[in-house]
Amino acid sequence: MPVRVVEPSSPSQVAGTTQGNTLPQPCSLLSVGQAFSGTQNVSSLQKDEAWRVNVRIQGCDLDHGYLCGTMEALNVPMADTPVVTFWEGEIVDTKNYTFFTGKWGATAEDDIKHWTKFPSFSPLLSQVEADGGKSLDLSNYPYIFMRWKEQYFVNVGTDCGLTIAGFYYVCFSCSDGSINGFYYDPNSSPFQKLELKSTNDGKSGFSFSSYELQ
Template sequence: MPGQAIPPPCSFLQVGQAFTGIQNVSNSQKEEAWKVNVRLQGCDIQHGYLCGSMEALNVPSAETPVVTFWEGQIVDNRNYTFFTGQWDASPDTDVKHWSKFSSFLPLSDTVERDGGRSLDLATYPSIFMRWKEKFFVNVGADCGLTIAGFYYVCFSRNNGAVQGFYYDPNSSPFQKLDLKATNEGRAGASFASYQFQ
């Protein structure tokens, strides 16, 4: 959207930045949480794009950690808005998921009124994104997991904390992702690396 400022650089949105935490995949039948590691592989703030790898550990249906490659959209009202417009997400679905984040609530009325297009998000303390897993890196599609859905993500500029909610109409609703930024990659240590082709 013309007229919207480009967000300033964020020290936590850099290639190589690692995050670690938990994805809660519990449903009415079972309590389950996976340890998750994420690493940013690419980041282009000007075009609202980022990508990375996500590693899920202790997945009961998989013998090894499951690694996926994902691409992300940064909600900046220049390249992407709060309304997804794809992946089976309706505007109502979008608002329900964004509303799970407390930092979205002050923006809610404006988003419902005009899609949030009038908001200047360049210096807002939270960065809203969508992460869409594109393919499995180290396992086949028969690993027992699906990547049909995507994550609504809220990222803190202040401390690099990531909260997300997975949306897939065919999976448990509101699977929660909680990640914290680490110093991995900045100090020379990292979890296993994978080459994408």
């Protein structure tokens, strides 16, 4: 949920992977109710600033590569209260979603530029360049790649001075629950970094196996 700042643009397949589009293995740290806390860097040419951010997962459906949750920014300068947004996510599982976004104004070139900022993506690069990663088996890969798209503001109006026009490229570590992300919006400062760690402060939310969303 960065401030809209227009700036000049910044100038081998994994061993053992096979075709089959196997879904990621369930990860206890990526589950309903799990909370994360950290910062988003919103630095630009005019300022250097980081917002404190809390995220909570509200729904997760691995079979369909879907998850959703809330994001709370705590020290937004132009807002009197914390700003909360609801987001929906796509899990890159090569079955439901590949590494190529294909929407939200992102080209394949934009995708590669952002994914390659994650060191854990390097072993996947050649195969992703070839077919978006469709032939990769990520079921046992220790990282889960996702896209998070904020859908609406929960507690403020659209005139709050923030934009949710873009989306986040996200890398989740299955070993420690840490999250790194980069925000993409052609009209905002580039590569705003999101850094979160699991807080393990209890779980609450809903399961798609028990509730039907309308």
